Amino acid sequence: MTGIARDEWTPAALRSDGPRYLAIVEALQADIERGMLRPGSRLLPHRDLAEHLGLSIGTVSKAYAEAERQGLIIGKVGKGTFVRARASDAASPDVERSRNVPLDLNVPPPGPEIELLAAEFASLPNHANFAGLFDYLPHQGLLRHREAAAAWMGPRYRPDPDTIQICHGAQHAMSLAFSLVVRAGDTVLTESLTYSGMKALGAHLGVKLVGIQTDHEGLIPEALDEACRRSHASVLYTMPTLHSPTAATMSPERRAAIAEVARRRKLTVIEDNVYNFLAPDAPPPLKSLIPDQCFYVTSLSKCIAPGLRVGFVVAPPTYRDRMMLAIRATAWMATPAMVEIGCRMIESGRIWRLVEQRRSEAAARRAVTYELLGAYLPPLQSNEPAGFHLWLPLPLEWPAAHFVVAARQRGVDIAPPEAVSIDEASPNGVRICLGGPEAEAILRKGLTVLKEMLHNPSPSTLSFV
Incomplete structure (x- = not known):
């Protein structure tokens, strides 16, 4: 490279500190927010930026893939990579908005949630103590709100409201829980494929994530036991119901076996149960088996809307006071008006109407997915709950990173494998999110593209910029 143009x-x-590719993404985002980069600005080719920064091309490619996943940039085959216009920006003649089928974000498809939320917001000023919702309230949350949270968690696990604490969504609850049980440099065990937010949290806390082998039910007890022996780790993060990204759900027997390993190895478990509302027949959570060793985390956001940041956590008894202090230190309290909206939906029964719609839509979209991609997917297990995501194993001819780029070039957005994989030994595949497309016809269009790619693999013909 001869030089960098101004x-x-x-x-x-x-x-x-932290992964270099994420540092590039953060710097890019900061310069966009400062106005130093405008929509349509062209970025350097991967090789040139790598040479300028003294990094590998792979690191820069991961950074560009993550930035594109976050909606910061867009790649045009044969033209280059450009800063992307934001949804709120006026249309720019310099860069086209992506019209790709969105199979990359794990959200439910549009339903009656806006109508239901509007009704709750409209009635909020009639609250008996409306002004009080904008005052300082208990760090743990109001008792009435915690009673509604207990109803949401039931019926297979319904904790005492006095043990529930309210946070700004499940991610906030997880962040606080981990801050109580790990320090920088510690090891945390989790599935070999894990929730992308867990990877971000691990990088933020400076902990090492160790992936554990899984099968169609999730964590394998013997693999967990061996990982404990080798790593001497004392903390496990897991999602036993509709695990993200694999959609695996543990049977009662598997949960009992995992709980037994946790007891014997004295593991502190952080159990993420945000998809429980989609699985009415799921077994009771690990928290019910090892209450003194387990943080139980759930939220309303995955069911109602991502912007309704209302989460709940039940900490082990020895951590409850410290959890309350952590809430005070980081937020003082969850925003009472938002919590009130979520809890009124529970009390009024509106949320159960939404739950039924979500379950029905998830089942319908999974049926469409198996209709088109069933030959490439693991067979469904009996009584397996339907969620808005699943794991698509890929053949050797399709390395996951190449598959993601090829799909994007063909009009389908999929999250890069680095978002959910712990290490290079993670299974070769991609997470497919079924809720992003607004209509079934759009979902079918995207899945048909993937079917054609799987039927005629040709990664060697990819064009990289």
Whole structure:
């Protein structure tokens, strides 16, 4: 490379801690927010930026893939990579908005949630103590709100409301729980494929994630036991119901076996149960088996809407006071008006109407997916709950990173494998999110593209920019 033109972006500085590719993404986002980069600005080719920064091409490619996943940039085959216009920006003649089929974000499809939320917001000023919702309230949350949270968690596990604490969504609850049980440099065990938010949290806390082998039910007890022996880890993060990204759900027997390993190895377990509302027949959570060793985390956001940041956590008895202190230190309290909206939906019964719609839509979309991709998917297990995501194993001819790029070039967005994989030994495949497309016809269009790619693999013909 002979030099960098003045109008070609390079980061002024990269933070020294954490993954380098994420540091590039953060610097890019910061310069976009400062107005230093406008929609349509062209970025350097992968190779040139890698040479300028003294990094590998693979690191820069991961950064560009993550930035594109976050909606910051867009790649045009044969033209380059450009800063993407935001949804709120006026249309820019310099960069086209992506019209790809969105199979990358794990959200439910549009339903009656806006209508239901509007009704609750409209009635909020009639609250007996409306002004009080904007005052300082208990860090743990109001008793009435915690009673509604207990009803939401039931019926197979319904904790005492006094043990529930309210947070700004499940991610906030997880962040606080981990801050109580790990320090930088510690090891945390989890599935070999895990929730992307867990990877982000691990990087933020400076902990090492160790992936555990799984099968169609999730964590394998013997593999967990061996990982404990080798790593001497004391903390496990797991999602036993509709695990993200694999959609696996543990049987009662598997949960009992995992709980037994946790008891014997004295593991502190952080159990993420945000998809429980989609699985009415799921067994009781691990929390019910090892209450003194388990943080139980759930939320309303995955059911109602991502912007309704209302989460609930039940900590082990020895951590409850410290959890309350952590809530106070990081937020003082969850926003009472938002919590009130969510809890009124529970009390009024409106949320159960939404739950039924979500379950029905999830089942319908899974049926469409198996109709088109069934030959490439694992067979469904009996009574397996339907969610809005599943794991698509890929043949050797299709390395996951190549498959994601090829799909994007053909008009389908899929999250890059780095978002959910712990290490290079993770299974070769991609998470397919079924809720992003607004209509079934759009979902069918995207799945048909993937079917054609699987039927005629040709990764060697990809064009990279």
